Amino acid sequence: MPATQPRTLFDKIWEAHVVETLPDGTALLYIDRHLVHEVTSPQAFEGLRTAGRRVHRLDGTFAVTDHNVPTDSTRFTGIQEPESALQVATLEKNVAEFGVTYIPLNSKRQGIVHIIGPELGLSLPGMTIVCGDSHTSTHGAMGALAFGIGTSEVEHVLATQTLLQKPAKNMRVTVNGTLGFGCTAKDIVLAIIGKIGTAGGTGHVIEFAGEAIRALDMAGRMTVCNMSIEAGARAGMIAPDETTFAYVRERPMAPKGEALERAIAWWSTLPSDEGAVFDREVVLDAAEIAPMVSWGTSPEDVLPITGTVPDPDSAADEARRAQLRRMVDYMGLTPGQRLADLKVDAVFVGSCTNGRIEDIRAAAEVVRGRRVADGVRAMVVPGSGLVKEQAENEGLDIILKEAGFEWREAGCSMCLGMNPDKLSPGQRCASTSNRNFEGRQGKGGRTHLLSPAMAAAAAVTGRLADVRELMPRGTAMGDAA
Numbered sequence: 001m002p003a004t005q006p007r008t009l010f011d012k013i014w015e016a017h018v019v020e021t022l023p024d025g026t027a028l029l030y031i032d033r034h035l036v037h038e039v040t041s042p043q044a045f046e047g048l049r050t051a052g053r054r055v056h057r058l059d060g061t062f063a064v065t066d067h068n069v070p071t072d073s074t075r076f077t078g079i080q081e082p083e084s085a086l087q088v089a090t091l092e093k094n095v096a097e098f099g100v101t102y103i104p105l106n107s108k109r110q111g112i113v114h115i116i117g118p119e120l121g122l123s124l125p126g127m128t129i130v131c132g133d134s135h136t137s138t139h140g141a142m143g144a145l146a147f148g149i150g151t152s153e154v155e156h157v158l159a160t161q162t163l164l165q166k167p168a169k170n171m172r173v174t175v176n177g178t179l180g181f182g183c184t185a186k187d188i189v190l191a192i193i194g195k196i197g198t199a200g201g202t203g204h205v206i207e208f209a210g211e212a213i214r215a216l217d218m219a220g221r222m223t224v225c226n227m228s229i230e231a232g233a234r235a236g237m238i239a240p241d242e243t244t245f246a247y248v249r250e251r252p253m254a255p256k257g258e259a260l261e262r263a264i265a266w267w268s269t270l271p272s273d274e275g276a277v278f279d280r281e282v283v284l285d286a287a288e289i290a291p292m293v294s295w296g297t298s299p300e301d302v303l304p305i306t307g308t309v310p311d312p313d314s315a316a317d318e319a320r321r322a323q324l325r326r327m328v329d330y331m332g333l334t335p336g337q338r339l340a341d342l343k344v345d346a347v348f349v350g351s352c353t354n355g356r357i358e359d360i361r362a363a364a365e366v367v368r369g370r371r372v373a374d375g376v377r378a379m380v381v382p383g384s385g386l387v388k389e390q391a392e393n394e395g396l397d398i399i400l401k402e403a404g405f406e407w408r409e410a411g412c413s414m415c416l417g418m419n420p421d422k423l424s425p426g427q428r429c430a431s432t433s434n435r436n437f438e439g440r441q442g443k444g445g446r447t448h449l450l451s452p453a454m455a456a457a458a459a460v461t462g463r464l465a466d467v468r469e470l471m472p473r474g475t476a477m478g479d480a481a
């Protein structure tokens, strides 16, 4: 495409990284950052070993363990679960053998890979960023092209620092206006997925734009981009602006001084040009978004907290009726039941969607001076050791612990059942994570996705509750509130 035509943010980053384009349009892309975790890397390192190859760019490759790590002290004294212990030990052996920079489990900088990338300044605007993990889309909030790859691609990137990619289509989701009281970035993205569905972004890279997106802080932008994968998109991204640059200035491993100013000059050219054409456009009005909660077993099955459980019989076709019946049954619901009447057994605040300091502040704000309801197990799991430290410096851990929350070490935790933090069969959980399919948080577990403020409201009331009824108007309860 000639440079004179208006281009999108995605087009610009893509074109800046093409090493070669094949006749069918597939491109060999240069990859700036490769983040590695323990789940999807073992066979990739094994492949390198077998082929006698080395890691091509040690300065572009960073590894951390997050999925399998216990969030209590056993992570330091010896991981009990044999499979988890093996995965962590395998990554540690591989990074030592190949000389890859590793953030060890006892480091304050350890955490969920998608939290620590931006936090440390490893993920920067204009970059191509990959990781063997679907939620790599999170890093797109920096104004980067960031996407998940499979294990064989992890091996390819380790060996060559490049990746073969088919071009994606451009999609823009514009959120106009201002969010209402008690609504946050999580509500925006749940509302978007509710509107376009889990296949709404298929084949596209979504650029999130509009006044409500621009008003989000970096944490909120990461929440939105994180879940673009739940809308089926290849990646999600937000144009870099002053909010982005201010964030980057404070990152320990980001460029500094003259190098940073030069970078900012380039990053400032990245936003989509006026008149750039998107293959698909979706527009939402932020003022119409309410605090959202998922009721079913797919992130598209969301409703405002004021809603009621849908009646499967009211669906248009038999396939959907059967699907809804299964969801209602698995989730232990009755059609017509008010969502705000659903009692919860567990509350989880954490994950790469909502495990940042802003999320913990939002939860603590609601919890302050209240107690976790009887019979509810509530936990807060910071997304990284640095988030944990910051929260402790602000005294948020005290507020949460005094209310009856568990205060944990950083990791993926109850977002998925790969470590000891799991739901028991039939348990209902208000969760700030991003996936709610059957068994996601433990076999038979029932997940309701919502924002940190809404999760906190569930913890103190013992049910899915409308946070707006608990808080005085004007209280800050999230990144965008």
Ligand SMILES: CC(C)[C@H](C(=O)O)[C@@H](O)C(=O)O
Pocket: 039, 040, 067, 132, 133, 134, 135, 148, 416
């Ligand atoms: C384990 C990993 C490959 C997986 C992913 O790719 O997303 C996990 O992070 C998840 O959230 O389900």
Ligand code: SF4
Pocket: 066, 067, 112, 114, 133, 135, 351, 352, 353, 411, 412, 415, 416, 433, 434
């Ligand atoms: S926190 Fe959850 S979604 Fe994020 S990387 Fe870990 S398991 Fe995947």
